[in-house]
Amino acid sequence: MSTETSTPPERKSRGWVMAPLLIFVAIAALFAFALTSGDPSKLPSALIGRPVPQTEFPPLEGLLSNGAPVPGFHAADLAKGKVSVVNFWASWCVPCIEEHPLLIELRKRSGVDIYGVNHKDQAEAGRRFLGRYGNPFTAVGTDRTGRNAIEWGVYGMPETFVINGEGKIAYKHVGPISPDSLEKTLLPAIEKARAVAVQK
Template identity: 35%
Template sequence: MGSHHSIHLHHHVSKQADIKHKKYVVTYLPVLIILALIVVLFGSYNFLNTKETTSTIGTNVPDFSLPPVKGELSGLNSGDFTGQISLISVFASWCDECQENHSVLVELTQQQQIPVYGLNYKDPPKDVRLWLDRHGNPFKKIGADLNGDVAASWGVYGLPEVFVINANGQVIYRHMGSINSEQFNRDILPLITQNERQTEHVFPQNTNEEKAVDPASKDL
């Protein structure tokens, strides 16, 4: 009789364990699946971003011309980037992450390290004007891309984005997402220094160049 009771008790405990196990599975399996999907999607997003960024390097700036944003005198066009290394920021007043970028750009222009241009993406004129007045205007020129076509020609599909352009009008760096001072000093500042040296090498200033002599002066 005691043996029968023990078997019954063991069966009851096993049944309770099975129920508890199934409860855990039902409760936590969906959570684990969601976490796994997040990891996969995040990895895919980073892969696509890296691939898109890499494929942009070395390409020419798209041909475009944009009107100025409200309150500015000059718009922005593709010819503004030739002859010197420069940086262009794609931003909007409604973009929360753009604020961190903007603070870095304001500091950058105060140090006068590189000309900074702005590509304002799908922003109501009054909103971007208020935003610039509130946070400062680091841009040499700003183009109003009201319908987003120019940003699309740059391959932009998320804000903020930063491009560095060399003196020949080619993209030499692209960053998707917000950028801080540490990232700028690590990734962009060496490019500025390197390309400035290359420009000096291509267009050296010859201080020993002899003045042209008028042939007629030889006869005097």
């Protein structure tokens, strides 16, 4: 009579069911650690060094600057030889309010064109936000459904991308810009992208 024991079939099948859950938990823990650590921009992005996704952002309806409509933009606008910045934001996003003065400072100090993407927002709320806090954007596009944000690999609001003159993503900042990240990461990333463009 054999004394060997075999694993019940139910236990084996339970192991296969648990494997995806364990993988998901491990990945979620990685992202949670990156978001709560000192530098959330260290979240992985497969888009760094690659062309921006072929997306189009229609203009924010009714938004004017000096009496003229503020345009939206599309991917081709980011590949015209100049380093630029793309910022995803929303009126309902409290961290977006906190970082907004730093976007204005970024524009003043770097001189880059900043393209804003109003994410899953109402046009009136987006206009009210910019009317209250100021408009640092060269163009303001909309992403009503959030589909374009998915294409860009956006995790949440706000997120900021530095785009080189060839329309490739040079740097990605996850979460609100702080005075520290403005000085130590964002401005240097812009200057680095400019230096690489000059060398070419």
